[in-house]
Amino acid sequence: MNTVGSPRYAPEWLALREDADARARAEELIGPLNAFLADTPASGDRLTVHDLGCGTGSMGRWLSARLGGPQRWFMYDRDPALLENIAARMPREAGDGSPLEVVPQQRDITRLTGDDLAGTSLVTASALLDLLTADEVESLAASCAAAGCAVLLALSVEGRVELEPSDPLDEEFAAAFDAHQRRADAGRRLLGPDAAEAATAAFERNGFSVLTRSSPWQLGPQESGLTAQWLLGWVAAACAQEPSLEAASEDYLRRRLDSCEAGTLRAVVHHRDLLALPGGTAGTATA
Template identity: 70%
Template sequence: MNAVGASRYAPEWLSLREGADAQARSCELLEPLREFLSAARANGGTGTVTVRDLGCGTGSMGRWLASRLDGPQRWIMHDRDPDLLAGIASRMPEQSADGSPVEVVPEELDVTEVTGDYLAGTSVVAASALLDLLTAEEVDRIAAACTSAGSAVLFALSVEGRVELDPADPLDGEMADAFNEHQRRAVDGRRLLGPDAVEAATSAFELHGATVRTRLSPWRLGPQERELTAEWLRGWVGAALAQRPALRAAGEDYLRRRLRTCEEGGLRAVVHHRDLLALPGPGGRA
């Protein structure tokens, strides 16, 4: 995930998770998005798809999506970490799905401050692993801005708070509960949504008149992903122990056991996420 306002993780972590992210994102939501963009072109649009990628990090969402949409595209990559934006154009595809050119423009931005006027002319607002780092008020402001601008919205890989580990361990549930509490914590007076983010975003977009679809997008990690699994475990348990210090002794032993099993190739994990597509106009959930 990318933190609001700055990268929470090093580029090495973002690179490590990119393959799992790409496999997890829901392709099922692409068809209604393509239909929306095709209708916009048929109704007198410019023909160029303008995408704003909020909290873009190293650009993994753009690398995944740009090559799956037709037509010329202009990607405006937003992050508040200038180090992540440096050279980002060279890491993006040069062509869309039908061979049309892809233009890339880096732009520093606090994603919580977008407005409908700012988004005017934007075809798609995209983000990956962002919603759970926002507050309910911030999500509502973004929903209002996107629907006011008539933009489609594709927010991928929001955590759901559910983790399945095989083999199971008696501490799995307690670690998951503590991690979810950590995701909902208050930061500088902001109460983060954490695993409640997709539900809150669905309500916000529908309140502002959008049609919302959501689909599951879980990471499925096995022996081939043991490096990612180990790094995810360290972060997952670390957040849980930060939230519940009384768990530290048991949690550190739990982490050692889990990492040993992971290194031996015996650990599998399903980390649940959900993707959200919001399109302007009525129609309700689908």
């Protein structure tokens, strides 16, 4: 989930969220994707997949089991420590028992061109779009169009969080967090919660048909560890954006973490998944 210019994520955090990510991803996009891939000749008799900002490989582990036939996965991340063991973290076989090859790639994904993606069957990523700028998403769409490949982008934040029971300060922290997601980072204006909408427009401009589906985290008592860590990061980002919230953050966090520990806090963190297919074969419905 790392790109040049984006924050590095600890493997512990990526491991903690993997199950919630897997449950949230929109399974209903896999059918249209596989239908497209079945009708599109694979380069070298195998699917070639480019996983952008792969982190520990959670998207690859989830998706490779849902794709048929031999597969070659190019795994991109800027963190060499994550890439060092990425092959061992990925399965050796696809879901149907076909061989799966892993090729680590340490490079800036925002500079990928159509030539870099030549022969690619699918470009995929998870929790990446909101870390990109509008220009970077436009460039990615153009590169994928030049390669004629499918694109599956999962878990882009939508800027909506539901916490139950509610707290009077929820909306203030949520608004500050969303502003932080849209911040200028080293001269780059991040898309944050606007990413799915911006990407849909960018891919449509480049000749793709786009299908999107909601993919929310549903966090309850069984996910209390993840919920607690998410809350800490959510509040910290909000305070970084709006320092005036610092004074209230300690009591707010204590209330929220106490509820989390007691198993009474539930959270819905909204995301959206996007499937873009060349040639207008995906439809344009959203849900």
